[in-house]
Amino acid sequence: MTTPSISDTLNKNNDTLTHRPITSFKAYDIRGELGVNLDEDIAYRIGRAFAQILACQKADSEGDESLENSIVIGCDIRDSSETLKQATIRGIVDAGVDVIDLGMTGTEEVYFATSHYNALGGIEVTASHNPINYNGLKLVREGSRPISADSGLAEIQALAEQGSFAASDQLGKVVEKFDKTAYVDHLMSFIDTDKLVPLKIVINSGNGSAGPTVDLLQQRLQQKNAPIEIIKVHHTPDGSFPNGIPNPMILANRDSTKQAVIDNKADLGIAFDGDFDRCFLFDAQGEFVEGSYVVGMLAQAFLQKHPGAAIVYDPRVLYNTEALIAEGDGEAVISKSGHSFIKQVMRESGAVYGGEMSAHHYFRDFFYCDSGMIPWLLTIELLSTTGKSLGQLVNERISAYPSSGEINFKLTQASSDEIISAIEDYFSTQNPDKNTLDGLSLDFGQWRFNIRASNTEPLIRLNIETKGDEALLTEKTAQIKQWLATQGAKLA
Structure with missing residues (x-):
């Protein structure tokens, strides 16, 4: 007996699906546990709701008529991703919208393709660094603009839950466009390969989706006769993640990159998460470089290329970044953390x-979007043009502005709002400068801290x-650790 497809289960009279709550919608994207709050039915609903809403917006008088009637979609290497992608595609097609299937991709490839193909929007099926029994969807609208809870995601959730989908006169079409040439061309445009000097670098793809893109970039560097040697670690995409979930924020997951750097006497180590929208750097001693110092380094590099330009950063750790922006005569623009906020502030400030x-x-x-590939390309160019090692570029800054790194706590008694209010009272007699742009920041002149609730996990971050x-x-x-312990906060 043939099992009916999801679209076959639609009520033929009013084209609706039974109402079903969907709890996998988060502040910036959709993530859930497989079989619990994310499955093929939910993926279908999300694809159909997303396509219907974007198509309706295009049909409005103020819509951009130059946009193609298509949505691009890709997925990471997780074993569940292709199945969820196909379910999402069925939803888009049933809404009468065409699909450009990119195949196995990283999130930034969807960002690129959405603008490159002038599509209505884009979807990446990925759970990034989450456990293997999770998956999710990241959505963008036209021009690779983000969609968050307050800019369209809630509307998509409501329609997907209600299942009151409009009937379509005809099904959309699906075309496959797996060629990454235009994307790789764009990545390479960020650096001058003629300036590159001999460097040996370790790249750990974590058995995620980064491997094919790394291969293509390596080929391009070789074609340009760039003297860059790449040592690949955990390179082959493998949805079973035989070497663990690719998440370099976990201390134990850094060991393989560190050891490869040391064993190969490499100049630099690079590691990615599963969908490679984040890039992590290791110096020639295999030491992990905290992200805030990388922000400062890249800000400085861009100000050398674009004097006086605006640089956007978040308020969690900022002393070093602000100092380097000032030294480079740039414009410092602070933003609440989170990709939708950063991208909006970048667009507003240019x-x-x-x-x-x-x-x-x-x-x-890069369409004001995040990329995990561009940072390491810029870093090898910076090492080449300065003649300095990564350690030389950042260690002086670490000494000038030491930081704790992000410390996460689980709350067992008070809520995050109660904790933040209480810690403000605790330090009130010292009259610090206060900022509440993102959680609570208190600055005492020679030191400061930021404490905020996580946007994605039940944690408070310090x-x-x-x-x-x-x-x-x-x-x-x-x-502060001791004080938080008195409030029932435990190290995560």
């Missing part, structure tokens, strides 16, 4: 670059930094 300490890096000339005082950093980190 910023050439934006960075978050979480290893997300955004580029004006960052502390000082102006050149490692002992003060140790003291204040211990003080």
Whole structure:
């Protein structure tokens, strides 16, 4: 007996699906546990709702008539991703919208293709660094603009839950466009290969989706006679993740990259998460470089190319970044953390670059989107043009502005709002400068901290930094950790 397709289950009279709550919608994207709050039916509903809403917007009098009636879609290497992608495609097609299937991709490839093909929007099926029993969808609208809870995601969720889909006169078409040439061309446009000097680099793709793109970039560098040697670690895409979920934020996951750098006497180590929208760097000693110092380094590099340009950064750790922007006569523009906020602020300010300490890096000339490939290309160019090692570029900055790194806590008693209010009261007698752009930031002159609730996990996140005082950093980190423990906050 043939099992009916999802689209066959539609009520033929009013083209609706039974109402079903969908709890996998988050602040910026859709993520859920397979078989719990994410499955093929949900993926179908999301694809259909997304396509219907975008098509309706295009049909409005103010819509961009130059847009193609298509949505691009790709997926990462997870075993569940292709199935979810196909279910999403069925939803888009049933809405009467065409599909450009990119195959196995990283998220940034969807960002690129959405603008390159002038599509209505784009979808990447990915769970990035989440556990293997999770998956999700990242959505963008025309021009690779982000969609978040307050800019369209809630509307998509409501329609997907209600299932009150409009009937379409005809089904959309599906075309496959797996060729990555235009995307790789665009990545290579960010650097001058003639300036590159001999470098040996380790790239750890974590058995995620990065491997094919790394191969293509390596080929392009070789064609340009660039003297870059690449040592590949955990390179082959494998949805079973035999070497663990690709998440370099987990300390144990850094060991393979570190050891490969040391064993091969490499100049630089690079690691990615599963959908390679984040880039993590290791110096020639295999030491992990905290993301906030990479933001400062890239800001400095862009200001050398674009004097006076605006640079966007988040408020979690900012002393070093602000100092480097000032030294480069740039315009410092602070933004709430989170990709939708950073991208919007970059568009408003015309910023050439934006960075978050979480290893997300955004580029004006990449449609104001984040890329995990562009940062390492810029880094090898920077090492080449300065004649300095990565350690030389960042270690002085680490000494000048030491930071704790992000410390995560699980709350067992008070809520995040209660914790933030209480810690403000605790330090109120010291009269710090206060900023509430993103959680709570208190600045005491020689040191500061930011504490905020996670947008994606049930955690509260703490960052502390000082102006050149490692002992003060140790003291204040211990003080706040101890205080948080009295409030029932446990290290995550």
